[in-house]
Amino acid sequence: MYKEMKKLASCLLVTLILSGCHSTSKDERYNSMSANEIYQQGVKNTNKKRFKPAVEDFEALEARYPFGDYADKAQLGSIYALYLNEDYAQALPATDRFIRMYPRHPHVDYAYYMKGLIHFSEAMGFFSKYLPMERAERDPTPAKKSLASFDHLVTHYPNSVYANNAKQRMVYLRNLIAENELFVARFNLKKGAYLAAANRANYIVVHFDKSPQIEEALAIMVQAYRRLERPELAQDAYTVLKQNFPQSEFVQKLA
Template identity: 45%
Template sequence: MQVKRLLLIATLALTAACSSKQVIDENLSEAELYQQAQEHLDNTSYTSAVNTLKALESRYPFGRYAEQAQLELIYAYYKNQEPEAAKAAAERFIRLHPQHADVDYAWYLKGLASFDQDRGLLARFLPLDMTKRDPGAARDSFNEFAQLVSRYPNSRYAPDAKARMIYLRNLLATYEIHVARYYLKREAYIAAANRGRYVVENFQQTPAVGDGLAIMTEAYQRLSLDDLAASSLATLKLNYPEHPSLESGEFVPSEEEADTRSWLSRATLGLIESDAPLPPGQTRASQDMERLYRDAVEAIPAELQPENAPQADAPNPPRSWWSRLSFGLFD
């Protein structure tokens, strides 16, 4: 059923695109143009309404309907699924008529245009998770609604703007949680902890705060920062005792601890251990860098080394030909 609806919409859009360009009678008066634009709006012919309103404004820039035409042009762009044009028209109206009695409506439409900018035709018919999409338009919409509420707290559009701001704030917080979980999977624990703390500090009273505390706890545990992990866990238990990461009062990490064994050890199920377990905070890459540094220091002739040259922590035994051939993989 959804596929049929999408095909119907695509057909209608193609037909509209291929239709002839609207011709507006040059002899129409200002009042007749405005009346014609109203009829197009009432019939949901938003493309025709846009063309008529633009013609009215260009032909009668100082007429009695000029300001109203600019305001209704914002609405026509918005209903015609042209968010960028709607925002540009709203910004123009706000700049030209900052004291207009309906300027709050321009702010409201500007926020609505950003609010629906990421909600195309697919989002209307398919179950897309908006919290995993680029939050740029959501941030713009939140800021524009915030401007409306702060500048015009008694506006009739303020209650709806506040309700949308709550939704947008929850959406932005959940997006940060998705990013933090991605960092956890990539073992970027510092970045994950910072994202979790950002949610806790900047999105209070949203459902994502509990997730932020859980991510902080897990990341700090992986980093062996026991005091920070204990503090985050205590806050999580106190404020969100029913959080999914808590089972019988005990914290359960969402990600399994990374397997830092070599490929040979994993392939042989641990029967052949080519490398000792890594100490906390170290990686194979850091060990390789340290080994290369020691080899470079040892390769410098004694007569060329400065008196205060750094020395290796302990003398290393001569490397075998097998070790050099395998680049130290089987030391």
């Protein structure tokens, strides 16, 4: 038993030594490189779609020059490479870290944009890339987080070069979230959960007033309030529906 344990310990020691040598070897490749050379190598690897080596370059750059002129560039480069590699679990805390460390940085708007973009990619979902999926069936949480990040960007940095793109994505995200809320409202109405249906539909009307889902949301409110025997609320919703969507099929059906 003792011999077996000793043999196992020896094997582990050899493994650790080899691992340490490998790690040291990887680190030593930067010894003869300047900060700019490491940075340019990271940029080159990113452009060549070698994202993992790029992240290693940027991390090594920050570790070796934590207080230099390249520390912030290294973090931004790492965020971008992680995003392109679809490593969102690492990219998100990296953006938060940059924002926390450099709240007044001239490119902090880029960090907020990347944060929104990462959540946006999460909102699209991995499976939706390869499998058909209704947009309303996706988890709306990443979409809401993306919307919040983009909203912060356009509100606090309206002159940012990323503001226009963020605004365009916000329109899509608002419709996506509204569509999800409408999906749930329909489900609740069908299942007889009328109060829940009315609340979901009302949420759409209040928070997504320019979305195309407003029309049906108002119709659901009319139906739900009638089922709840709240004629005044039902009539109010119907009046708004008729005034704003006079040609709607729901106006005739619910008359």
